[in-house]
Amino acid sequence: MSVVALYHVKGGVGKTASAVNLAYLAAEEHKPTLLIDLDSQSSASYYLRVKPRIKAGLKGFLRGGKKLEQSIKGTDYPDLDILPADFELRNLDIAFNKLKHATDRLSMILEPVKKEYAYIFLDCPPNLTMVSENIFNSVDIILVPVVPTTLSLRTFDQLLSFFRKHNYRRKKIVPFFSMVERRKKLHRETMNTVRTTYKRVLATEIPYATDVERMGICREPVAAYAPRSRAAQAYRKLWREVGEIVKE
Amino acid sequence: MHQRSEQPVASKVTKGAHSPALPCGQAYTPVKRPPPAGGSQSSATARSQACTSVTRQPIGGSQSPATARSQACTADGLSQLFADAAATNVRKVRIKIFDTFDSRLKSAGLALLASGAGFRLIKTDDHSTLAIFGNASPLRFAADIPDPVGRSRLEPATQMRALRHYATVTTHGQNLRLLNEDGKTIVRVFLRSYCSVPARGNTADELSAQIVCTRLWLEPVRGYRAAARRADRFLCSNGWSRATLPVLPELLDELKVAQPPYSPKLQLQLDRRATADDATRRILLRLVEIIRVNWDGVIRDIDTEFLHDFRVAIRRTRSALSQIKGVLPAGITAQYKRDFSDFGKLSNKLRDLDVYLLNADSFRDMLPEQLACDLEPLFAYLAKERTRELRKVVRALHSSQYTDMMNNWERLLSNSCNTDESAINAELPVVGLASKRIYKKFMYILRFGAGITDATPDATLHELRIDCKKLRYLLEFFVSLYPVEKTRQLISQLKRLQDNLGRFNDLCVQEAELLTFVEKLPSNRPEQRRTIMAIGCLVEKLDLEKKAVRARFASVFSVFAGAENRALYKTLFATGKNR
Ligand SMILES: Nc1ncnc2c1ncn2[C@@H]1O[C@H](COP(=O)(O)OP(=O)(O)O)[C@@H](O)[C@H]1O
Numbered sequence: 001m002s003v004v005a006l007y008h009v010k011g012g013v014g015k016t017a018s019a020v021n022l023a024y025l026a027a028e029e030h031k032p033t034l035l036i037d038l039d040s041q042s043s044a045s046y047y048l049r050v051k052p053r054i055k056a057g058l059k060g061f062l063r064g065g066k067k068l069e070q071s072i073k074g075t076d077y078p079d080l081d082i083l084p085a086d087f088e089l090r091n092l093d094i095a096f097n098k099l100k101h102a103t104d105r106l107s108m109i110l111e112p113v114k115k116e117y118a119y120i121f122l123d124c125p126p127n128l129t130m131v132s133e134n135i136f137n138s139v140d141i142i143l144v145p146v147v148p149t150t151l152s153l154r155t156f157d158q159l160l161s162f163f164r165k166h167n168y169r170r171k172k173i174v175p176f177f178s179m180v181e182r183r184k185k186l187h188r189e190t191m192n193t194v195r196t197t198y199k200r201v202l203a204t205e206i207p208y209a210t211d212v213e214r215m216g217i218c219r220e221p222v223a224a225y226a227p228r229s230r231a232a233q234a235y236r237k238l239w240r241e242v243g244e245i246v247k248e
Numbered sequence: 249m250h251q252r253s254e255q256p257v258a259s260k261v262t263k264g265a266h267s268p269a270l271p272c273g274q275a276y277t278p279v280k281r282p283p284p285a286g287g288s289q290s291s292a293t294a295r296s297q298a299c300t301s302v303t304r305q306p307i308g309g310s311q312s313p314a315t316a317r318s319q320a321c322t323a324d325g326l327s328q329l330f331a332d333a334a335a336t337n338v339r340k341v342r343i344k345i346f347d348t349f350d351s352r353l354k355s356a357g358l359a360l361l362a363s364g365a366g367f368r369l370i371k372t373d374d375h376s377t378l379a380i381f382g383n384a385s386p387l388r389f390a391a392d393i394p395d396p397v398g399r400s401r402l403e404p405a406t407q408m409r410a411l412r413h414y415a416t417v418t419t420h421g422q423n424l425r426l427l428n429e430d431g432k433t434i435v436r437v438f439l440r441s442y443c444s445v446p447a448r449g450n451t452a453d454e455l456s457a458q459i460v461c462t463r464l465w466l467e468p469v470r471g472y473r474a475a476a477r478r479a480d481r482f483l484c485s486n487g488w489s490r491a492t493l494p495v496l497p498e499l500l501d502e503l504k505v506a507q508p509p510y511s512p513k514l515q516l517q518l519d520r521r522a523t524a525d526d527a528t529r530r531i532l533l534r535l536v537e538i539i540r541v542n543w544d545g546v547i548r549d550i551d552t553e554f555l556h557d558f559r560v561a562i563r564r565t566r567s568a569l570s571q572i573k574g575v576l577p578a579g580i581t582a583q584y585k586r587d588f589s590d591f592g593k594l595s596n597k598l599r600d601l602d603v604y605l606l607n608a609d610s611f612r613d614m615l616p617e618q619l620a621c622d623l624e625p626l627f628a629y630l631a632k633e634r635t636r637e638l639r640k641v642v643r644a645l646h647s648s649q650y651t652d653m654m655n656n657w658e659r660l661l662s663n664s665c666n667t668d669e670s671a672i673n674a675e676l677p678v679v680g681l682a683s684k685r686i687y688k689k690f691m692y693i694l695r696f697g698a699g700i701t702d703a704t705p706d707a708t709l710h711e712l713r714i715d716c717k718k719l720r721y722l723l724e725f726f727v728s729l730y731p732v733e734k735t736r737q738l739i740s741q742l743k744r745l746q747d748n749l750g751r752f753n754d755l756c757v758q759e760a761e762l763l764t765f766v767e768k769l770p771s772n773r774p775e776q777r778r779t780i781m782a783i784g785c786l787v788e789k790l791d792l793e794k795k796a797v798r799a800r801f802a803s804v805f806s807v808f809a810g811a812e813n814r815a816l817y818k819t820l821f822a823t824g825k826n827r
């Protein structure tokens with residue numbers, strides 16, 4: 001069983017789009033899969049047509065266990081479940097801070113849920129907070145969608161130095177390029193530079209594609225409504241690559 | 249928009265233990281309504297009405313039953329059932345169903361299904377798959393299946409009987425997702441209809457195909473329990489009920505209704521007050537039926553059991569004719585006793601050869617390993633002989649002599665005016681006559697058997713064997729006139745004695761015949777000597793067993809002749825005079 005986070009300090013880089021598609025593709029292989037929507041903006045829940053509501057809200061989430069498991073919903077796709085977000089999760093950071101073992105709370109909440117699933121995907125909120133540290137402690141790999149622009153790269157570097165400083169295992173961090181526009185010279189050059197300096201970048205690039213944007217209208221993973229599209233094929237390739245790492 | 253979504257459903261369902269394509273969840277079946285009073289409606293039509301009412305079609309409108317039936321398994325059918333649903337039709341699958349002529353797989357709780365290239369052996373109660381195998385040649389005997397798992401499961405269940413394709417069904421289906429206001433799946437519904445396809449493949453089978461079985465499954469989606477409960481309530485108040493029987497047993501049962509199962513047993517329910525004439529004719533007509541039913545299998549050499557049952561029915565007919573005295577006119581009795589005897593004899597040799605070849609493995613096992621394969625020339629010879637004998641029997645069964653005899657015989661039995669003054673017992677109640685004959689035969693066997701000692705010649709035991717067989721037939725003819733538990737006990741007691749005598753007889757005959765085969769085998773090859781040695785060795789083994797069987801006779805008989813058994817016969821069959 002593996003726990004995979006889609007995380008970046010920055011917003012709008014394709015975390016949610018990737019999380020939803022990767023979870024869908026894992027479930028398609030008949031692997032019981034759970035997607036956890038940790039972002040109070042609840043885009044992942046919206047894409048999968050599930051109301052953003054957890055029983056007993058933030059308290060219910062923190063308590064974990066049976067109550068929380070009752071909030072898990074089956075999706076339109078066999079083998080794919082979702083734990084939807086809740087607007088109260090916006091205060092998760094503050095709540096964690098008040099508790100003992102503040103950076104291991106999420107691990108404790110996930111532990112009992114793990115036995116039911118082969119894969120758990122976490123769709124994470126942006127920022128670098130106590131929630132982020134909980135995420136770093138509870139997952140096997142941290143997939144980081146990097147848009148090949150200078151700003152996005154800078155925040156990625158910030159993440160790496162945070163890991164160095166706080167002694168987190170840097171090997172967990174697995175970046176891949178997201179929203180790539182190959183016809184842009186800047187994108188190509190940035191990617192080349194990064195690949196020479198940082199070896200762990202995945203080979204797969206997720207292209208910038210309107211098919212992905214349509215997810216908001218279709219409310220389905222791209223891989224479900226446009227399985228042959230370039231974007232869907234890229235997610236499929238990404239899942240193969242991630243699957244290899246996870247199986248190691 | 250959702251077309252892709254159904255794909256995982258289909259692939260999930262076809263893989264794993266649920267097969268072929270059996271959905272999970274709570275199962276429902278259309279409520280079967282009794283046909284309206286006075287109507288001679290078939291149950292199929294009644295069922296189809298149950299379906300149509302569900303699909304909100306007018307009942308008994310201008311619709312023909314065929315369209316009504318097909319509607320139940322088409323897209324409109326279920327979509328009308330649930331307002332907010334996304335439906336996809338499931339690819340139609342054609343399934344061939346196999347069993348032996350006497351339904352041994354079904355009795356063993358198994359179903360052998362073939363679709364596409366492969367076979368699937370399924371345990372009917374829980375629909376679990378026991379074996380999956382392909383078969384290059386057309387399937388006939390379980391012993392010939394190359395797949396070891398399939399073979400080991402099927403061989404004990406079928407033994408010497410051939411597997412035959414006896415029915416074809418097509419499964420039609422639809423998968424539905426009930427949606428909430430967000431267009432989100434909240435309950436999954438699977439509908440499957442099984443239609444029987446008429447045996448002779450005609451292109452119009454879609455129209456003549458009958459739904460024999462319908463199932464609907466509700467699969468709740470996690471976190472939407474209330475929706476599943478609502479769907480359940482909706483179904484239960486709209487012509488469906490929760491299924492109590494798994495789909496496969498029901499399907500097989502329904503198919504059997506269309507095609508009554510075969511049994512070599514008489515299965516007659518005689519009336520104690522019936523006249524001897526009436527009861528005897530019913531027994532003999534049922535035997536005619538068994539003879540006729542097995543005819544085709546003998547001719548086509550499907551398996552050896554057809555000839556066996558055919559011969560047993562003939563022997564029973566002869567036994568009835570000679571033992572139930574004074575019921576049919578004497579002239580007729582004499583004539584048909586002769587005719588049936590002739591037809592019986594005609595296949596004696598074929599049956600003997602069948603028995604040798606069926607026992608080939610046990611013969612091989614009796615020999616030391618170095619000699620076991622030296623019997624092959626013997627079996628090759630026997631197989632060739634069998635081909636010749638079979639041709640002879642087939643010719644005889646195709647002859648007008650045989651056909652005329654059977655037709656006349658049947659006509660004569662069906663026409664109860666066929667009686668004369670020699671039929672002195674014809675009008676007596678059957679139970680008196682039956683009891684008298686059974687008791688007399690039993691007392692005769694007691695006296696006969698009591699006189700047998702170790703010094704008695706073999707031939708005398710064979711006579712006793714034949715008398716026991718006659719008693720057995722009498723008991724089976726009239727079994728329905730007496731209490732079941734009692735007669736079951738009597739028959740199993742008699743069977744033990746018969747087994748001893750029968751085995752003894754088989755061994756005597758085999759021993760003698762094997763020695764005659766030695767002379768008939770082609771003798772121009774040097775391996776010949778080893779074959780003769782192997783046969784010699786076999787005869788020795790058979791002789792040892794023969795002596796052991798004979799030695800057991802005394803104790804087996806003493807149980808049969810024991811006080812308990814005597815008392816039972818007396819209470820059941822002794823009439824005033826004999827008491
Ligand atoms: N590969 C892509 N091509 C085009 N648009 C994308 C792509 N990935 C994401 N988007 C769009 O960008 C916006 C932000 O994506 P999202 O996955 O929500 O990012 P995050 O979760 O990192 O904030 C969304 O409107 C989404 O539709």
Ligand SMILES: [Mg+2]
Nearest residue numbers: 015016039043
């Ligand atoms: Mg997001």
